[in-house]
Every structure is written in C-alpha cells, then in structure tokens.
Amino acid sequence: xxxxNSDNVTSHTSSSNISPLDPEEFxxxxxxxxxxxxxYYRDVEKYPVLSQVEPGYLQKRLPKSTPHNPEPxxxxxxxxxxxxxPGLTHWQxxxxxxxxxxxxxxxxxxxEMLSTGFNVVGFSWIASPAATxxxxxxxxxxxxxxxxxxxxxxxxxxxxxxxxxxxEAVLCTIVAARDQMLSQIGRENLIKFVVYASDQTxxxxxxxxxIAGIHxxxxxxxxxxxxxxxxxxxxxxxxQVCKDVxxxxxxxxxxxxxxxxxxxxxxxxxxxxxxxxxxxxWVHVDAAYAGSACICPxxxxxxxxxxxANSFSLNAHKWFLTSLDCCCLWVKDxxxxxxxxxxxxxxxxxxxxxxxxxxxxxxWQITLSRRFRSLKLxxxxxxxxxxxxxxxxxxxxxxxLANEANxxxxxxxxxxxxxxxxxxxxxxxxxxxxxxxxxxxxxxxVITAWKVVQEHANVILST
Amino acid sequence: xxxxNSDNVTSHTSSSNISPLDPEEFxxxxxxxxxxxxxYYRDVEKYPVLSQVEPGYLQKRLPKSTPHNPEPxxxxxxxxxxxxxPGLTHWQxxxxxxxxxxxxxxxxxxxEMLSTGFNVVGFSWIASPAATxxxxxxxxxxxxxxxxxxxxxxxxxxxxxxxxxxxEAVLCTIVAARDQMLSQIGRENLIKFVVYASDQTxxxxxxxxxIAGIHxxxxxxxxxxxxxxxxxxxxxxxxQVCKDVxxxxxxxxxxxxxxxxxxxxxxxxxxxxxxxxxxxxWVHVDAAYAGSACICPxxxxxxxxxxxANSFSLNAHKWFLTSLDCCCLWVKDxxxxxxxxxxxxxxxxxxxxxxxxxxxxxxWQITLSRRFRSLKLxxxxxxxxxxxxxxxxxxxxxxxLANEANxxxxxxxxxxxxxxxxxxxxxxxxxxxxxxxxxxxxxxxVITAWKVVQEHANVILST
Ligand SMILES: Cc1ncc(COP(=O)(O)O)c(C=O)c1O
Ligand SMILES: Cc1ncc(COP(=O)(O)O)c(C=O)c1O
Numbered sequence: 001x002x003x004x005n006s007d008n009v010t011s012h013t014s015s016s017n018i019s020p021l022d023p024e025e026f027x028x029x030x031x032x033x034x035x036x037x038x039x040y041y042r043d044v045e046k047y048p049v050l051s052q053v054e055p056g057y058l059q060k061r062l063p064k065s066t067p068h069n070p071e072p073x074x075x076x077x078x079x080x081x082x083x084x085x086p087g088l089t090h091w092q093x094x095x096x097x098x099x100x101x102x103x104x105x106x107x108x109x110x111x112e113m114l115s116t117g118f119n120v121v122g123f124s125w126i127a128s129p130a131a132t133x134x135x136x137x138x139x140x141x142x143x144x145x146x147x148x149x150x151x152x153x154x155x156x157x158x159x160x161x162x163x164x165x166x167x168e169a170v171l172c173t174i175v176a177a178r179d180q181m182l183s184q185i186g187r188e189n190l191i192k193f194v195v196y197a198s199d200q201t202x203x204x205x206x207x208x209x210x211i212a213g214i215h216x217x218x219x220x221x222x223x224x225x226x227x228x229x230x231x232x233x234x235x236x237x238x239x240q241v242c243k244d245v246x247x248x249x250x251x252x253x254x255x256x257x258x259x260x261x262x263x264x265x266x267x268x269x270x271x272x273x274x275x276x277x278x279x280x281x282w283v284h285v286d287a288a289y290a291g292s293a294c295i296c297p298x299x300x301x302x303x304x305x306x307x308x309a310n311s312f313s314l315n316a317h318k319w320f321l322t323s324l325d326c327c328c329l330w331v332k333d334x335x336x337x338x339x340x341x342x343x344x345x346x347x348x349x350x351x352x353x354x355x356x357x358x359x360x361x362x363x364w365q366i367t368l369s370r371r372f373r374s375l376k377l378x379x380x381x382x383x384x385x386x387x388x389x390x391x392x393x394x395x396x397x398x399x400x401l402a403n404e405a406n407x408x409x410x411x412x413x414x415x416x417x418x419x420x421x422x423x424x425x426x427x428x429x430x431x432x433x434x435x436x437x438x439x440x441x442x443x444x445x446v447i448t449a450w451k452v453v454q455e456h457a458n459v460i461l462s463t
Numbered sequence: 464x465x466x467x468n469s470d471n472v473t474s475h476t477s478s479s480n481i482s483p484l485d486p487e488e489f490x491x492x493x494x495x496x497x498x499x500x501x502x503y504y505r506d507v508e509k510y511p512v513l514s515q516v517e518p519g520y521l522q523k524r525l526p527k528s529t530p531h532n533p534e535p536x537x538x539x540x541x542x543x544x545x546x547x548x549p550g551l552t553h554w555q556x557x558x559x560x561x562x563x564x565x566x567x568x569x570x571x572x573x574x575e576m577l578s579t580g581f582n583v584v585g586f587s588w589i590a591s592p593a594a595t596x597x598x599x600x601x602x603x604x605x606x607x608x609x610x611x612x613x614x615x616x617x618x619x620x621x622x623x624x625x626x627x628x629x630x631e632a633v634l635c636t637i638v639a640a641r642d643q644m645l646s647q648i649g650r651e652n653l654i655k656f657v658v659y660a661s662d663q664t665x666x667x668x669x670x671x672x673x674i675a676g677i678h679x680x681x682x683x684x685x686x687x688x689x690x691x692x693x694x695x696x697x698x699x700x701x702x703q704v705c706k707d708v709x710x711x712x713x714x715x716x717x718x719x720x721x722x723x724x725x726x727x728x729x730x731x732x733x734x735x736x737x738x739x740x741x742x743x744x745w746v747h748v749d750a751a752y753a754g755s756a757c758i759c760p761x762x763x764x765x766x767x768x769x770x771x772a773n774s775f776s777l778n779a780h781k782w783f784l785t786s787l788d789c790c791c792l793w794v795k796d797x798x799x800x801x802x803x804x805x806x807x808x809x810x811x812x813x814x815x816x817x818x819x820x821x822x823x824x825x826x827w828q829i830t831l832s833r834r835f836r837s838l839k840l841x842x843x844x845x846x847x848x849x850x851x852x853x854x855x856x857x858x859x860x861x862x863x864l865a866n867e868a869n870x871x872x873x874x875x876x877x878x879x880x881x882x883x884x885x886x887x888x889x890x891x892x893x894x895x896x897x898x899x900x901x902x903x904x905x906x907x908x909v910i911t912a913w914k915v916v917q918e919h920a921n922v923i924l925s926t
Contacts, residue, residue, distance in 0.1 A: 019902070019903065020568035020569060020570065020784055020902050021504055021555070021567060021568055021569060021902040021903055022569070023501045023502070023504040023505040024501065025569055026497075026500065026501050026504060026569045026572070027497060027498060027501035029569050029573060030497035030500070030501065030569075030572070030573070030576075031494055031497055033573050033576050033577065033580075034489075034490060034493035034494055034497060034576075035490060036577075037489065037493070037576070037577070037580035038486045038487065038489050038490035038493065039486070040580065040581070041484055041486040041489060041580075042486040050589075051589075051591065051592050051593070053592050053593075055588065055592070055815060055818075055820050055821050056596070057592065057596065058592075058593060058596035058597060058600060059596065059600060062597075062600055065604055065607055066604045066605075066607070066608055066844045067844060067845050070845070070846055071845050071846060073573070073846065076573075076842055076845055076846060079845075080577065083593075084593045084597065084838075085593075086593075087591070087592045087593025087594075087596060087597075088581060088583055088591050088592075088593050088594075089583060089589065089590055089591045089592070090581075090583070091581075091582055091583045091584060091591070092484070092581070092582055099584070099590070099810070099811075102582055102583075102584050102832075104484060104579075104582045105483035105484055106483060106484060106485070106488055106489045106492050106493075107483065109489070109493070109579055109580065110492060110493070110496050110536070110539075112575075112579045113493075113496050113497075113500070113576060113579070114496065114499075114500070114543065116567075116572055116575045116576070116579075116786050116787075117496075117500035117503065117572065118503070118551060118553075118554075118555070119554055119555055119565055119567045119786045119787055120551055120552060120553070120554045120565075121554060121562070121565050121787060125518065126513075126514075126552065127552055127562070128514065128550070128551050128552045128554070129514050129516050129518070129520065129521075129550045129551075129552070130514070130516075130521060130546075130547045130548075130549075130550025130551050131550075131551075133519070133520065133521035133522065133550060134521060134547065134550075137521060137522060137525055141528055141529045142529075144528055144529070145529060164627060164830060164832075165830040165831065165832045166831075166832075167829055167830040167831050167832075168829060168830055171674070171829065175674050178676070187654060187678060188654060190653065190654070190676060191650060191651060191653070202808070203806035203807075203808040203811075203831075204806075204831055206806065207804065207806050207829075210803070211634070211638050211674070211675065211803075211804075211829060212674065212675075212676060213641070213653060213675060213676025215650055261808075261810055262809075262810055315832075317832070321483055323579050323582045324579075324582055324584060324832060324833075324834055325830075325832055325833075325834060340673070340674075341670065341674075343666035343667075343669065343670050344666075345665075345666040345724075346725075346886070346887055346888040347562070347724055347725055347885060347886065347887045347896070348562075348666075351874075352518060355518075357518050358518050366630055366631060366634065366670075366674060366829070367627060367628040367630040367631060367788075368628065368629075368630050368666075368667055369565075369627075369628045369629075369630075369778075369780070369787060369788055370788075371787055371788060375547075379539055381529045381530060382530050382533070382534050382539055382542075383533055383534060383536065383539060411814075422810060422811075423809070423810065423812075424809055424810045425809040425810075433810070439482070439483050439484040440482065440484050
C-alpha cells in the first residue's frame with residue numbers, strides 16, 4: 001500500500017490528471033469493483049468467518065501516513081484483498097450465525113449504489129423531491145404489508161421515516177415523549193422522568209434514554225423469567241410504575257420489544273399498552289430484529305395490540321435483505337417528533353416548506369444530511385417480491401452444558417474460523433445463540449455448523 | 464412501475480428463483496448499474512438542476528401498494544430514469560451552487576461500494592477488526608494532514624471516529640460535556656447548563672443541545688456583526704458568560720465555527736478557547752464546511768488555536784470528495800465520550816473488548832450498528848493524492864440589490880432550471896449564496912452561472 005512500494009509507483013499514469021468524477025473512468029473502475037465483489041460473494045465461504053487477526057495487525061501493514069503518490073485501482077483492490085479481507089469478520093458468509101443477520105441482496109446493493117451515485121441530500125423536499133416522496137410512499141407500502149393500523153401511515157395522518165439505526169429511532173421517540181411531557185408539567189421535572197423496559201431489552205434503549213438526559217437511576221429494566229418466556233409481564237410493569245409514582249416520579253416511556261436480542265422473546269403489546277395508557281406513557285415498539293417477519297401472515301399476531309402504541313420500528317437491514325443501514329420508524333403523531341426535532345434556519349427556507357404541503361424529513365430525525373435510503377427499500381420489493389419472505393428464524397438455545405463449558409465451547413468453535421456464533425446470558429445461564437438467516441445460507445451450512453458444534457463439544461466434554 | 468403495466472410482467476423470467484445474492488447475477492446487474500450511473504454523470508448537466516416537479520408528483524406515478532410481480536432490472540432502471548431522475552435536484556451537477564457542495568468522486572464511490580458489498584457491522588473490534596483498525600489509522604492520517612495537535616490523535620492518546628453527520632458528532636460531544644459536568648456538580652443542575660455559539664452557527668448545534676436536554680432558553684446565539692466579518696467576538700462571549708454566571712447559570716459548552724454556513728466566517732479559536740477555559744467549558748470546533756480546506760498550508764492558519772479545544776469535526780462529505788455521509792470527529796479525551804456513550808450488554812461481550820486493548824467504536828457514537836466508512840476515506844487519498852485539494856471556494860455575496868429584489872432574482876434564477884443557488888440573511892440583508900466546488904464544475908459553469916444571474920437581474924430591474 002502506498003509507501004510499501006513507493007519507488008515503483010511513479011511509473012503509473014497519474015490518475016490525478018483525470019477529473020475525480022470522469023464518467024468513462026467511473027465506468028471502467030466501477031466494473032472492476034463489481035467483479036471484485038462478485039468474486040468475493042463466490043468465495044466468501046472459503047474465508048475464516050471470524051477474522052483471525054490480532055489487535056494492531058493493520059497498523060503494521062499500512063504506511064505511517066497518507067500515501068503521497070496516487071495508486072491505480074488495480075493496486076488498491078490488491079491491497080483490499082491482501083490487507084482488508086483478512087481483517088473482516090464475514091457477515092455475509094453463510095457460516096455467520098452470530099449477533100444478528102445483517103442480510104443483503106442484489107436489489108438492496110443496487111439501490112445503495114444508485115443512492116451513492118446520485119449523492120443527493122434530501123433533508124427537505126426541495127433538496128430532492130424524489131427522495132422525500134419515494135420515502136413517504138415506501139414506508140406506507142411497508143406499513144401496509146405489516147398491516148400496521150392506518151393511524152401509523154401517511155394515508156391515515158401518521159407517517160414513517162427511514163433512519164439509520166434503531167438507536168437513532170428510539171432516541172427520537174424518547175425526546176419527543178420527553179418534550180411533550182415537559183411542556184405539560186414543566187422542565188424542572190425532567191429529573192423525575194422514568195423509562196421502562198424489560199431486562200431483555202436491547203441496550204440501545206437505555207443508551208437513548210441516557211443521551212436524552214433521563215436520570216440513569218430512572219431507567220427500569222424490569223425482571224423477566226422463564227415463566228413468561230422472558231416476555232415483560234404487564235403485572236410486573238404495573239407494580240413498578242405504581243412504586244415509582246408513589247415515590248413522586250413521572251412515568252414517561254415504555255419500550256416493548258418484539259423479538260428480543262437474546263431469546264427472541266415477544267412482549268405482549270396489548271396488555272402492556274393498557275398499563276401505559278393508565279399512566280399517560282409513550283409506548284414504543286422495538287421490532288428491530290423480528291419485525292420484518294411479521295409481514296408473513298403466520299407471524300403477524302406477534303404485533304397484535306400495536307394499535308395502542310405511539311411508535312413502531314424495525315431494522316430493514318436485519319432480515320429484510322437491505323444493506324446497512326436502514327431503520328423504519330412509524331409514528332402516530334408526527335407533530336410530536338417535529339416539535340422536538342425541527343429547525344428552521346433562514347438558509348434552508350423555501351417556498352415548498354413554507355407552504356406546509358410537503359414533508360421535510362430533517363424534522364423527523366437527529367441529522368440534517370441524510371442518504372436516499374428509500375431507493376434500496378423500493379427496489380427490493382420491486383425486484384424480489386415473494387422471495388423476500390422466505391427466510392425464517394431459528395435460535396437454538398442450548399442450556400444443556402454448564403456455563404463454563406458453554407463458554408469454552410463457543411470460544412473453541414469460533415476460533416476454528418468455520419462458523420461464528422455469539423452468546424447471551426439469560427437468568428444466569430450462558431447460552432449459545434445460533435442466528436440463522438444470512439442471505440447466502442443453505443441447509444448444508446446449518447447442518448455443517450451443527451456438526452462443528454458437536455465435534456467441539458465432544459472434545460471439550462472428553463477433556 | 465409494477466402495476467402500471469402489470470399485465471405484461473408475468474412473461475419475464477421470475478428473478479425470485481435465483482438466490483437474492485447470487486454472485487453471477489450480482490455481476491450482471493452490477494455492471495448495468497455502473498453503466499447507468501456513468502451515463503448519468505455524462506448527462507447530468509442536461510437536466511434541470513433544481514427539480515421541476517410539483518409536490519405529490521410521485522404518488523401519481525407509482526402503484527398504490529407494493530408490486531406483486533418481480534420486475535427485471537431493466538424495467539427498474541427504466542423506472543428510475545423516468546420517474547425518479549425528474550424528481551432529483553442534481554447535487555452532482557456542475558450547475559449546483561446551492562446549500563453546500565456534497566462532492567463525490569470515483570474513489571469515494573468505490574469505497575462506498577466495497578463497504579456496502581462487504582456489509583459488515585463493525586460496532587466492536589471483533590465484529591470486523593479491519594473496519595475498526597482502518598478507521599483509527601485513517602483518522603490519524605487525516606488529523607496529521609490537518610496538523611491537528613497530537614493530543615487529538617490516537618498516537619497522542621486522543622482519537623478520532625467517523626460518524627454520519629455533524630449533527631451526530633456535536634450531539635455526542637455535548638452529551639459528554641454534560642455528563643462530565645453533571646458528575647461534578649450534581650444532576651439537579653442540568654436545568655442551569657448553557658450552550659454558547661454565534662448567531663451564524665449552524666442550526667445543528669442548537670438542535671443537538673435541545674436533544675441532550677439543555678433548556679431551550681439556555682442556548683445563546685451571540686450576535687455577530689460586519690465589524691468582525693460575522694465571527695464570534697471573544698468579548699461578546701465573555702460578557703454573555705459573565706451575565707449568565709451572575710444569574711446562577713452554568714456555562715457548559717462553546718461551539719466555535721470555522722466556515723459558517725451563510726458567509727464562511729471564521730471564529731477566532733485561540734481567544735475564544737481562552738474565555739472558555741476561564742469558565743471550564745468544553746469547546747467544540749465545527750469545521751463541517753471549511754475544515755478540509757485547512758489541509759492546504761495557505762488555509763491552515765484558520766484553525767490556529769485548535770489546541771485549546773476539546774473536540775474538532777469536519778464533514779468529509781462536503782469538500783473532501785467523499786460521498787454522503789462521513790463526518791470526522793476528533794477528541795482529546797476519548798474517555799469522556801466513552802463514559803457517556805458506552806454500553807456493555809452480555810451479548811456483545813468478547814475477549815478482545817474485555818482486554819481493553821482495542822477500540823470499540825460503538826462507545827464513541829450514538830448508534831450501535833455502523834457502516835464501514837473508513838474504506839471510502841482511505842481509498843480517496845490512496846487514489847487521488849494531490850487532486851483532492853485543488854477545489855477552492857468562492858462565496859459571492861451580493862448586497863447590491865434590495866432584499867425583495869434579491870429574493871425575486873433568486874426565485875427567477877432557480878426556476879429556470881439552469882443553475883441552483885440558495886440564500887442567507889445576514890444582519891437583515893438577504894444575500895444570494897453562490898457555493899462553488901461541485902466535483903464536475905469547470906470555469907465555464909461559473910461563467911455561465913454569472914451570465915444567468917445578470918440576465919435575470921436585468922429582467923427584474925427593468926420591470
Ligand atoms: C431488538 C433490537 N433492538 C435494537 C437493536 C439495535 O439496532 P441498531 O443497531 O440498528 O441501533 C437490535 C440489534 O442490533 C435489536 O436486535
Ligand atoms: C458549518 C456547518 N455545521 C454543520 C452542518 C451540518 O452538517 P450535517 O448535515 O453533517 O449534520 C453544516 C452543513 O450542513 C455546516 O455547514
């Protein structure tokens with residue numbers, strides 16, 4: 001890379017004479033990258049799925065400072081192959097069963113390419129009408145596929161927005177709920193606000209509450225147990241809320257999860273919303289992981305009761321074949337978001353916005369600049385239709401082995417580089433999570449993975 | 464699109480029989496998109512730069528719900544050309560002189576493609592070591608190019624991170640400053656915290672303060688004037704801070720801007736940092752717009768005094784030929800960020816993180832999931848070197864015409880579709896901003912744009 005062989009670099013045609021966006025050069029180099037990536041997908045199975053490098057490996061291979069001579073694309077791709085690929089943990093490998101599936105697809109990739117290629121910044125309608133309008137249309141489509149109540153759709157005076165991640169989406173809703181409550185009871189009460197979730201809830205929620213200025217002592221991770229399959233019990237919620245109210249605190253926000261990270265538990269929306277309603281709390285439904293499965297009629301019942309919630313989100317970049325990042329957030333009352341998140345500086349003012357006839361998505365999210373994410377989401381159903389929904393989910397939770405043995409087993413499995421899984425601790429039990437759903441995964445990969453588990457388990461149990 | 468001609472769609476080979484990530488199909492479709500985009504760049508000048516569509520145009524052209532039959536890529540690209548392109552405001556057009564330049568380049572595009580193709584989620588080191596390590600290396604490189612003090616670099620116990628936008632970066636620093644102060648003086652004082660900036664500061668800062676729970680009445684947009692070329696005066700800052708302290712408030716955070724949005728004003732860092740230091744405030748330098756220019760020796764002096772700041776950020780997606788989104792944030796004290804933003808759920812724990820020998824970027828930002836942004840930033844200097852820095856900046860601020868005439872003039876210019884500029888209001892004067900720097904811009908575009916301005920001005924002045 002650069003300085004590694006800087007002496008023979010000067011002989012290359014200097015690419016700096018060409019415009020950085022020359023169409024024909026773009027064409028030439030673009031084709032090369034497509035071939036590079038096609039080969040990568042063809043070969044991805046052959047790489048150790050969990051990167052085998054040691055901390056600091058790349059520092060040793062890269063020059064100490066920015067290369068001084070431009071390199072041809074051929075050299076850069078060679079560098080990527082030699083130095084970057086070994087440092088990747090291959091999320092697209094069919095042997096990746098860790099964390100969550102970050103699925104992708106040709107359709108999703110093409111949409112991302114178009115978005116990157118156009119490189120428009122659709123913060124307000126006028127800044128690129130197609131970016132805003134396609135987004136409003138696509139979130140309504142997706143909402144209909146999920147049979148979300150009409151009140152969450154633009155066609156029913158709610159609406160959706162595409163943000164990067166669930167972390168951002170939840171932060172936006174907490175801030176909206178916070179400001180609504182502050183305007184009712186006064187800013188000095190912020191210190192009393194309480195946010196509720198279960199002890200299985202993703203750490204994103206606690207972090208969002210913390211960023212929004214909620215007192216860290218006022219985040220309640222309510223205990224769940226095996227008796228409810230680790231779902232949040234409405235009774236536990238109510239008794240905690242009662243206690244807090246008695247102590248002079250103000251219940252603000254409940255996050256219910258559909259598909260928790262450790263065990264894919266489903267919180268019962270209808271009864272939780274009923275409790276929340278009694279106390280005037282905002283309810284957000286985090287369906288980051290499992291939400292897209294609810295498009296299938298046989299899973300739709302998992303979000304029954306969503307009509308009682310204020311907001312609902314899912315990650316299209318998890319099971320929905322959309323590359324990172326893409327979180328869909330729907331709200332019943334967009335004005336609550338907009339009140340908290342809008343800005344109106346003179347340099348962004350324009351007739352269309354002043355007319356209030358258009359959506360300006362900058363007021364629905366944390367960031368001003370935003371990518372044209374709806375392109376990938378739109379191309380997806382256009383190109384794939386029914387294919388999208390064929391992937392299922394299977395989390396095998398093994399509780400057979402004792403904690404320490406399980407920990408050793410997982411480490412030994414992952415060090416092999418053949419498969420990559422991660423773990424969770426549920427009620428003190430260390431469990432191995434086996435998250436199936438990578439785009440390239442086939443039955444044979446699951447079978448092989450199970451064999452790997454058995455082989456390593458045999459070795460560990462026999463020592 | 465879909466239902467528009469759904470009767471002749473069924474005859475196409477259904478793409479749903481193919482794996483959504485089939486390498487050969489990826490290759491075939493990928494090449495088509497590259498050609499589509501190369502043609503787009505070749506032709507972009509021919510489109511009206513400001514989209515001419517009316518609100519609601521796309522709804523009329525798209526099917527009411529998700530298409531039921533998969534469409535071949537050819538049809539999708541035709542749809543993009545017919546229905547999406549007319550709704551774009553072409554940020555990559557050499558006739559785009561509005562807002563700010565969101566430049567891109569072949570190198571930036573290739574990096575983004577690789578990042579999308581690999582689709583790894585580098586939230587912690589182990590989740591893809593190359594993503595973390597390349598990022599730490601590239602931010603140090605870029606910091607050295609800017610001659611940032613060593614204390615902002617990993618090599619000097621500070622460090623940098625690539626986030627999406629300045630909005631996120633500033634929010635992270637305000638939250639870090641807030642929590643540091645809260646831990647010193649107690650949480651009940653949050654309501655007293657004050658954030659300072661000039662009246663020229665980007666709205667992102669006020670919004671970030673609001674999200675972080677700072678009292679909206681405690682954001683001070685200190686007045687600037689022509690006498691300081693709209694830079695924040697240290698005396699004005701000090702007298703405002705004194706007033707606030709007397710009133711029992713707590714000065715928390717100062718945002719100084721290098722290159723303001725309306726007039727590219729430069730706040731004097733050294734003297735502002737001196738005032739901030741007297742009151743124990745965190746200083747952030749927002750160089751979103753003009754920061755990358757400071758790599759050029761002749762502009763470096765604009766950030767003189769940065770050694771007194773706590774954090775510094777710039778948008779590589781503005782002038783640095785990196786496609787959206789990419790904000791580089793450097794901090795002197797990463798532990799302040801990490802204290803506020805870290806989470807450590809069991810399901811993300813791993814040996815490397817526990818060893819504390821690695822950087823886990825999830826703890827440096829709002830979001831958990833994150834794109835592999837360093838790829839595009841790395842390929843950029845590798846492929847382009849000196850080319851990167853040839854673009855200059857020119858903001859022509861015309862104050863000749865009265866406000867109303869200027870407003871009319873801008874509207875008439877933009878409606879022509881030939882060029883797109885935006886405006887600002889500075890001390891009550893409506894000025895037309897002419898932001899030059901698009902990747903494809905040549906001298907002739909600037910000359911033509913000026914002719915367009917003159918023609919329209921003549922018409923308006925003669926009526
Ligand atoms: C249930 C759940 N919520 C939230 C998240 C966080 O999502 P993101 O990384 O998009 O913020 C995840 C997974 O990462 C998840 O599984
Ligand atoms: C000076 C300045 N600060 C902040 C921003 C906001 O940047 P972002 O859209 O990345 O949040 C901009 C431009 O948009 C800017 O010019």
